[in-house]
Amino acid sequence: xxxxxxxxxxxxxxxxxxxxxxxxxxxxxxxxxxxxxxxxxxxxxxxxxxxxxxxxxxxxxxxxxxxxxxxxxxxxxxxxxxxxxxxxxxxxxxxxxxxxxxxxxxxxxxxxxx
Amino acid sequence: xxxxxxxxxxxxxxxxxxxxxxxxxxxxxxxxxxxxxxxxxxxxxxxxxxxxxxxxxxxxxxxxxxxxxxxxxxxxxxxxxxxxxxxxxxxxxxxxxxxxxxxxxxxxxxxxx
Numbered sequence: 232x233x234x235x236x237x238x239x240x241x242x243x244x245x246x247x248x249x250x251x252x253x254x255x256x257x258x259x260x261x262x263x264x265x266x267x268x269x270x271x272x273x274x275x276x277x278x279x280x281x282x283x284x285x286x287x288x289x290x291x292x293x294x295x296x297x298x299x300x301x302x303x304x305x306x307x308x309x310x311x312x313x314x315x316x317x318x319x320x321x322x323x324x325x326x327x328x329x330x331x332x333x334x335x336x337x338x339x340x341x342x343x344x345x
Numbered sequence: 346x347x348x349x350x351x352x353x354x355x356x357x358x359x360x361x362x363x364x365x366x367x368x369x370x371x372x373x374x375x376x377x378x379x380x381x382x383x384x385x386x387x388x389x390x391x392x393x394x395x396x397x398x399x400x401x402x403x404x405x406x407x408x409x410x411x412x413x414x415x416x417x418x419x420x421x422x423x424x425x426x427x428x429x430x431x432x433x434x435x436x437x438x439x440x441x442x443x444x445x446x447x448x449x450x451x452x453x454x455x456x457x458x
Contacts, residue, residue, distance in 0.1 A: 264445035326439075
């Protein structure tokens with residue numbers, strides 16, 4: 232069974248700093264998707280960034296980028312120039328392409344301080 | 346507007362009662378999911394469905410049941426067998442064999458009184 236592990240329950244940085252959230256996963260499959268979702272206090276889940284396993288190039292969305300290490304089964308999220316609005320829970324997620332089962336990690340609570 | 350709608354937003358259940366949470370999507374998505382979220386924990390998968398009339402158990406299916414009679418609807422019933430049902434429940438949908446991205450509803454907060 233696929234599992235997703237986020238080893239940092241909480242993180243806190245100052246505004247404008249760069250922060251990296253860690254995620255590791257376990258799977259025997261070769262084709263899959265990885266995601267980072269953000270959950271602000273409203274509890275609405277918002278997709279931050281996605282990565283297809285077959286792509287070697289790391290995904291980037293504005294201030295958000297990932298470091299995808301397929302062999303190490305690692306998928307970290309880097310937030311550059313952090314903003315107060317980035318304060319939220321961040322979840323790493325895995326979806327197998329065949330079974331379409333979407334599994335989440337335990338989450339990292341990120342606080343951006345002014 | 347296309348989207349995924351959960352209702353109600355807040356739900357109260359008495360001990361021993363079954364309750365049904367609604368999830369409707371008009372995104373023409375094939376796959377739908379139900380998750381439970383407890384304080385300090387991540388999203389745990391209850392059930393998911395890849396196509397109409399088919400669904401699979403997730404990691405914490407005991408005490409829950411689902412149906413998928415229509416593509417756009419995936420209701421979740423919390424039965425009296427679920428001993429600790431107070432939680433936040435999230436429904437999601439995705440294209441299935443497509444992009445993989447899941448879209449989420451606003452959630453339902455269930456409280457046992």
